[in-house]
Amino acid sequence: MKTEKNLPRNPSSIKTRFAVKFLQAMNKMNKRKNPSTSMAVKYKRYQFIRAAATSSMASAVGPRRAWSRAVLRKMRNHTAIHRFPMNNKTRTTRRFPITRRKRSSILRGNPRQEDDLGFGQEDDLRGLVPGGQGMDFCRLLSETAHYIKCLKTQVQVMTNVLHHYST
Amino acid sequence: MSSRRSRSRQSSGASRISDDQIADLVSRLQQLIPEIRNRRSDKVSASKVLQETCNYIRSLHREVDDLSDRLSELLESTDSDSAQAAIIRSLLM
Numbered sequence: 001m002k003t004e005k006n007l008p009r010n011p012s013s014i015k016t017r018f019a020v021k022f023l024q025a026m027n028k029m030n031k032r033k034n035p036s037t038s039m040a041v042k043y044k045r046y047q048f049i050r051a052a053a054t055s056s057m058a059s060a061v062g063p064r065r066a067w068s069r070a071v072l073r074k075m076r077n078h079t080a081i082h083r084f085p086m087n088n089k090t091r092t093t094r095r096f097p098i099t100r101r102k103r104s105s106i107l108r109g110n111p112r113q114e115d116d117l118g119f120g121q122e123d124d125l126r127g128l129v130p131g132g133q134g135m136d137f138c139r140l141l142s143e144t145a146h147y148i149k150c151l152k153t154q155v156q157v158m159t160n161v162l163h164h165y166s167t
Numbered sequence: 168m169s170s171r172r173s174r175s176r177q178s179s180g181a182s183r184i185s186d187d188q189i190a191d192l193v194s195r196l197q198q199l200i201p202e203i204r205n206r207r208s209d210k211v212s213a214s215k216v217l218q219e220t221c222n223y224i225r226s227l228h229r230e231v232d233d234l235s236d237r238l239s240e241l242l243e244s245t246d247s248d249s250a251q252a253a254i255i256r257s258l259l260m
Contacts, residue, residue, distance in 0.1 A: 026238070026242065029242065030242060037243060042239060042240075042243075045239040045242065045243070046235055046236050046239040048239075049235040049238050049239050049242075050231065050232060050235040053231055053234075053235060054231075121214055121217035121218045121220075121221060122217060124217075124218075124221045125217055125220060125221055125224075128221055128224045128225065128228075129224070137189065138188060138189060138192060141189065141192035141193065141195075141196060142192060144196060144220060144224075145192070145195055145196050145199060147224070148196075148199050148200075148220070148223065148224065148227070149199065151224065151227040151228075151231070152227065154231060155227060155230050155231060155234065158231065158234040158235070158238065159234060161238065162234060162237055162238055162241065165238070165241045165242075166241060
């Protein structure tokens with residue numbers, strides 16, 4: 001397994017694209033600087049930064065992954081809902097997880113054991129990974145791996161940004 | 168043992184997902200999770216890997232939340248243009 005260094009060798013790597021988009025979003029927020037420090041404004045700023053992090057990462061990954069597509073879709077719907085609040089059709093239909101029938105036998109084994117909850121963990125995972133509900137089990141595992149790698153990159157970049165701002 | 172395996176593969180030809188494929192994906196997932204990365208894959212059940220994966224994702228989400236919170240507090244008090252240029256430079260070099 002190749003070791004990942006902190007500095008990206010490929011200038012257009014996901015890490016760099018994410019960093020640029022995230023900083024652009026922060027910059028935009030800074031321009032609308034609000035001198036008020038009320039709790040509501042603070043919370044809104046926090047929400048904005050967190051949303052910017054999520055959407056910047058999904059945008060940096062692009063449409064090549066199911067999880068990033070799900071995030072981008074949610075963002076588009078969210079924008080649409082706010083622009084056209086009367087439209088009831090913007091809600092995307094949730095596909096029924098057909099994989100309930102095709103569970104891996106690895107998970108099916110020993111369902112009575114205390115820590116082997118059978119299907120519980122898979123459902124939890126589907127809830128945590130964006131777009132996880134409609135995927136088959138194999139796709140879910142593959143998407144999860146990529147999602148975790150991107151989350152780690154996100155945390156790394158945000159930590160770097162925080163350190164730079166604090167010095 | 169190998170003949171048994173190939174037989175089961177033939178009988179489950181309808182489902183394109185083989186247990187081997189899943190076991191491979193699960194072990195790759197295990198490598199990403201610091202908690203269980205160093206344990207041998209035959210000692211960690213797939214169920215445990217999924218469980219730890221969920222816990223790890225939740226902890227990463229919490230970290231992002233915490234970092235967003237601290238960043239929002241910092242932004243209140245700093246003028247950021249020069250800091251940003253420095254950040255981008257350090258990330259790109």
